[in-house]
Each structure stands twice: as C-alpha cells, then as structure tokens.
Amino acid sequence: MADNKSVAQRSASSVDAIKKMEKELYREALMRDYDLKRGSKYPPMSIEPFPYERQRLSGNYTDADRALRKQWLQDQILTDREPxxxxxxxxxxxxxxxxNAPFDALDRALxxxxxxxxxxYGIRFAxxxxxxxxxxxxxxxxxxxxxxxxxxxxxGMVVTQANAVTRMSVPGTAEWERFQNGEFYRSKESFDDLGFSKRSAMRDETLLTSAAGPQMNGTVNQ
Incomplete structure (x- = not known):
C-alpha cells in the first residue's frame, strides 16, 4: 500500500513538473512572438525616389527615373475621399x-x-x-x-468684491479711521445683506426685523 502511494505521489509530482515546464515553454514562445512583432529595430526608410535635388541633376537621372518621381508626387495629392x-x-x-461632426468637417477641409x-492636428485637438x-x-x-x-x-452663488470691510484693514483709508473710532460696525456696509437693503417691498421705516416684533404707528407690541 505504501509502495502504491509513493508511486502515485511520484506520478503527481512528475505531472506537476511537466505542467510547469509547458507553462515556461509557452511563456517563452509568447515573448519571442512579442519581440518579433513589436516593430522594426531599424530606422524608418524613405520610399521617395530621388528626394534630393543633387540626385535629380546628376547625369544618371533618366527619363524612367523622372517618370517614377512624377508618379510619386502625384500619389501624394489627396482625393476628396481622403483621409x-x-x-x-x-x-x-x-x-x-x-x-465632433463640425470639427471633423473643418479638419477635412483644412x-x-x-x-x-x-x-x-493641433487645430483639431485644441x-x-x-x-x-x-x-x-x-x-x-x-x-x-x-x-x-x-x-x-x-x-445660488455669491460674488463679492473689495468693499469697505476689506478696506478697513488698510491704514490711512476712511474706513480705517471709522474702524478705529468704532463707527464702522454701525454702518450697513459691514454686512453682506444679499440685496436686502435694496428691496422694493417692506420699506416702512417703522418696520422692525428684530426679535422685538413688528412696530405699528410708532409703538412696539409687547
């Protein structure tokens, strides 16, 4: 029984070793394929025939070469369906x-x-x-x-700007003098009332907005 168990264990270990070897071989094959298809290791090659003027002015520039270059220049002209x-x-x-429809149309026109x-590309991108x-x-x-x-x-959002509250921290200004004399905080400019002081309703001078309650005819309801 022990011999059978040891044989089974050895078989299992052999199978595991074979699977591990197959994985390594498969990984190496993938890496070779990736290295082969990732691109050329050489610099790009220009297919333009006779790109330099010196080559075209030489005595070896034949009519066949001239026709080849003419055809290549014509091939660079884009048609209406390109790109x-x-x-x-x-x-x-x-x-x-x-x-993207209007921008693509502008890109094709340009x-x-x-x-x-x-x-x-810069215009289309920006x-x-x-x-x-x-x-x-x-x-x-x-x-x-x-x-x-x-x-x-x-x-909603509130937009504030430099007002008397901001200018009171600048020595020499009128707001600074009022702040030093204790008069500043008794002014309406001390508060951002969100347009309450410019309201068109409830403008009665006898109206109170404090906890004392409404004031009617100069008297305060107790």
Whole structure:
C-alpha cells in the first residue's frame, strides 16, 4: 500500500513538473512572438525616389527615373475621399458624433488645403476644448448675472468684491479711521445683506426685523 502511494505521489509530482515546464515553454514562445512583432529595430526608410535635388541633376537621372518621381508626387495629392475614416475603427456614441461632426468637417477641409499635418492636428485637438471652455465660462457668467443669490432665494452663488470691510484693514483709508473710532460696525456696509437693503417691498421705516416684533404707528407690541 505504501509502495502504491509513493508511486502515485511520484506520478503527481512528475505531472506537476511537466505542467510547469509547458507553462515556461509557452511563456517563452509568447515573448519571442512579442519581440518579433513589436516593430522594426531599424530606422524608418524613405520610399521617395530621388528626394534630393543633387540626385535629380546628376547625369544618371533618366527619363524612367523622372517618370517614377512624377508618379510619386502625384500619389501624394489627396482625393476628396481622403483621409479615409473607418467608422468601425473610430467608434463613437451618438452624443460624441454630434459634438465632433463640425470639427471633423473643418479638419477635412483644412487637410484638403494642403496645410501641414501637425497644424491640422493641433487645430483639431485644441478647437473643441477652446469652444467647450468658452461655453462653460459664458454659462457661468450668465448664471451669475441672471440668477445670483439673494436674500429671497437663499440659493445660488455669491460674488463679492473689495468693499469697505476689506478696506478697513488698510491704514490711512476712511474706513480705517471709522474702524478705529468704532463707527464702522454701525454702518450697513459691514454686512453682506444679499440685496436686502435694496428691496422694493417692506420699506416702512417703522418696520422692525428684530426679535422685538413688528412696530405699528410708532409703538412696539409687547
């Protein structure tokens, strides 16, 4: 029984060793395939025939070479259908297609004018972001102008600027003198009332907004 168990253990260990060896061989094969397909190890090669003027002015520049270069120059002219955009390769949802439609049309128009590829790519890359940024700034300014936070709504953003409260910390100003004399905090400028002092309703001078209650005809209800 012990011999059978030892044989089974040796068989299991042998199977594990074989599986481990197969994994290592498979990994090495994957790495070799990756190293083979990751790109050329040599610098890019230009296929332009006779790119230098010195070559074209030499005595060895034949009519066949001239025709070859003429054909190559004609091949560089893009047609109306180029560059070709493969829809299955550039998958976009409906919202991105609607947003990118005018910018893609502008990019194709600029490409057909003969501008350098770097210039058209820069315009295509920066223009959507510029438009989106300007739209966001315009929406923010419009919101601040149309729907600011007031004492009635209580919601929204508040824009503050340098007022008397800020200037009271600057020595030599009128607000500084009023602050030193103890007169500043008795002024309405000390509070950001969110437009309450400019209200058009409840302007009765006898109206009190404190805990003393409303004042009618010069008397205070107790």
């Amino acid at each position: 070709v955009h493969v829809e299955r390769w550039m998958r976009r949802n409906i919202f991105r297609r609607i947003w 490409t057909r004018t003969g501008l350098p590829l770097s210039a058209t 223009l959507p972001k510029l438009v989106a940024g300007l739209a966001a700034i315009y929406a923010l300014c419009l919101h601040l102008k149309v729907a600011p936070r007031t004492w009635e709504t209580g919601v």
